[in-house]
Amino acid sequence: MEATTGPNAHEKPPLGIKKIYKKFQRLDRAALDRERDSLDFSRDNNVDPEVRQSQLLKLSSEVRQAFVDFLEIDNATLDGTKPSDAMPTVYEVAAVPVPSDVQLAMLEKLLLRDLCNPDHKTNVHIHHNVPYPDQRADRSTASYFDACSSSLDFQPKDPTIHKPFNTSQYLNKKLRWMTLGGQYDWTNKVYPSGSPPPFPQDIKTLVEHLFPMKAEAAIVNLYSPGDTLSLHRDVSEECDQPLVSISLGCDGIFIAGLEGEDGNGGPRVAVMRLRSGDAVLMSGESRYAWHGVPKVLEGTCPEWMKDWPGMHSGSDGSGRFAGWGGWMAGKRVNLNVRQMFA
Template identity: 55%
Template sequence: MAIPSNIDAHAKPPAAIKEVYKKFQKLDAAKLDEQHPDLLDLSSSSARNDDLVQVSHIRELPCDLRQVFLDFLTSSADHITSREARGNLHGHQQRTTVYEFKILPGLYIYPSLLPPAVQLALLDKLLHRDLSNPQHKTNVHMHYDVPYPASTPVGDGDSSASRSSFFNSAAMDLVFPPKDPNTHKAITTSQFLSKKLRWMTLGGQYDWTAKQYPSTAPPPFPADVKGLIDCLFPFMKAEAAILNLYAPGDTLSLHRDVSEECSAPLVSVSLGCDGVFVCGLEGADGQARVVAMRLKSGDAVVMSGEARYAWHGVPRVVAGTCPEFLGEWPSRGQTDGDVERFAMWKGWMAGKRINLNVRQMFA
């Protein structure tokens, strides 16, 4: 599909799509726990609305999903043996049903795609390793000079195996000085992780203000995360990503992703608390085609074809819905000693929703 020439990155969303967004933003929390007629939940076959979705035979997943996940789990020195990794994947279904939305062709959902072990490992890599890499910028860099924690030994004490993480106790004393003391006050590591951190960029460092990518060469995309995404979604290349972090009460405004130099599909992976995802297009007649779905931890969404440039946003994060196996992260992760090492942060993830939004930048 060619890149549309009439898309403005600064345009306002259509009123009809905005109306659906606002409805779920204002909806009473108790009603989200019911079977809301306008909110699609594909976590069980009984909740599927056949008027809205159809089983897709277009988006094919690898034949051996378990091997793809095993390769990811053993792709770095994270003290996970092949036997342990295989055990963590035991019982995970080899095939995942993929659904396409009838009113928005090209919009696909992969319910429960990532098994628990892969979700935990992905969090470890993104928030311990990649967040501590100065090449990957965050929203905090806009107003603060960000100090980075020193590496600390992990595992059996081998100094060659180290982890530099903001969640380490040694990083608790870090102070983030403001670039303009007249506008902002210094913050601590606790404030950074609990309240201030809203997004991080991987690979191409997207400029949210200018709504464009810098002309300079981007830093390398994390190889193991790229390998996982490229294997699961071979119709696009992972070259840039935005990791969004939410708490209940946070939102992501309606927008379109139009800054890439190609129209390759967008991929979004959900971790943590449930989120309401609204996506829609306005036709030439002014009529809108809009869907709202409840995304759960481990789900993936692909926006391609006609839906590639659809308006989309997150009007709601549902409190109290983080899966139990993720709720104790980072004190429960994929490496030896996590329970003790990150005890002070136990339960951090229970109040978070994290989205990894991956895109291809170049044709």
């Protein structure tokens, strides 16, 4: 599928935006904590009033209901608050702050369930034969984090070039991305022809209730501190509907920029420190903005998420993933959703 609108997917980013990307790539944690040229939505006093344009709204009853439906719980139990309690504010450049229990449920659905679906390809599929977990002894669906999956062997398609590895290596470092719905071809920067696999319905429903778009394709990026995402534009879709990015785990520095100069003669760039639960909507002019992640900050995962998928993570309450306690302490998971067709 070739893009019919928007710029060239193979074009190089402008030098001015690239310089800012490299600047933030070089900064250490202490310098980033002091940085005033980035937006940090966890601190109101760090948001320029002109950018914030005051508090736009509180979470509406419709948004709250979308979270409740996703969790399949009673409205009054969402995040330990009552429906009448004040919820996080929403800013023009940062969409919906996702509640902690919804974040944990998203991790469970994406990494315990969807990762085990052969329809959803990963970067590992390119060079290796990917084995899948068997059922557990109690006949329930297993995940890669289950003990029964620890002996899985990922054999290379060409042993002269690549080496085999085990489940632990797969989850800790080898796995970098997974696709949902439309299976994007990263090498050729196109979507394959033919009907895409179904998009996970519960995540699709949540995204479409929260944002003005259809969830038809997504890329789930997995980062560790030290990893980056180079500057690029998402232009392979056949429409210019918004992009949605939801952050889980460690903080990431996110840069989005447009060609042309700002009022001071510099590039038009926004630098954001995205924390777990931040969701960014790129629409309108920013739909085709250059964007990337020059930095993932070590030691910034929220305390209540660090042990995922440990003792508290399994929905069955069995503690079956206790051996993986602390895995998310060194991870950033980013769900990037887009609409493929007009």
